[in-house]
Amino acid sequence: MTRDAIKVILEQPPKTKIGIRDRFFMIFLYGTGARVSxxxxxxxxxxEIATKDPFVRILGKGNKPRCxxxxxxxxxxxxxxxSVYHPNGLPEDYLFYTVxxxxxxxxxxxxxxxxxKKYGEAARKTCSQVPENVYPHLFRHSFGAHLYRMGFPLPVIAKLLDHESLETTEIYAQTDTEMINAAFREVEESLQSQNPLELKEKKWKLADEETLAKLYGLK
Incomplete structure (x- = not known):
């Protein structure tokens, strides 16, 4: 999801106690890249928030912990x-709970x-960038994709997301390629719509990773 889509979704919960919980849960998913479970x-x-660099311990697949x-x-x-949900701060309490x-x-x-899903459907009414089906894992995927676009190395993203194989993390690099190809197609379609009687041979071709590296001066 785009940052704009996430922003609109986070605006949907009502200003109630339940709304506070729902909104923070989505913020937590996006801010940590955690799986919903x-x-x-x-x-x-x-x-751990009483430290210089706050962190959360997460238990991943195979009971493998990560910070x-x-x-x-x-x-x-x-x-x-x-302050709203844990005024007593009992260590064994679940961060997110129901009664x-x-x-x-x-x-x-x-x-x-x-x-x-409910907030996603509501957000889509005002923001076309919101996917038709919004589910928890989309926040995790968006976390990884946005880290990649900010320049984080794939091995670091893999560690944060608890990916066993770097091949799983490489999907975020592929996502960027797909986005650029889509942008190329939009430019081409726009140009052709402006000159419908002068359609020429397509100038854009799908960009692979090597082509993108050259475009950005990495090779």
Missing amino acids: EALNVRLKDI VPLLDITVENLDYYL IKGTKDCMSVANAERFI
Whole structure:
């Protein structure tokens, strides 16, 4: 998802206690790149914010732990969220929880998927960049893609996302190629629409990684 799409989605939750929780959950997904199940399993004891570089411990696939830095904007929203949902700050409490019949427990994946889909549908009414189907994993994918475009090395992104193989992470490089090819096609279509009677042979060709490297002076 584009940053604009994410921004509009984050504007959808109502200014209620539930809305505060839903909005911060999406911020947490996007700010950490966590899988939805990983985010839901985070407990207060897994978060370290009283340090120079705040981070969260996340338990990934195969019970493999990793530490993910927390951005300033995530920490700011976390502080407010904790004041509303965790005034007592009990270490063993789940960061995200629901209360059913007086019992507090970990929020379900189905519940997270439900409200994220709802906010995605609402956001799409005002922003065409929002995908037709918004689900939790899109925030993780967007986290990785945006890090790549900011210049983060693929091995670093792989570590943050808990990818076992670098080949999995390379999809973000492919995404950039696809976006540039799409831009080329839009330019061509625009030019042809302006001169419908003078259609010429297509000048653009699909750009591969080597071509892109040359374009950006990397080779």
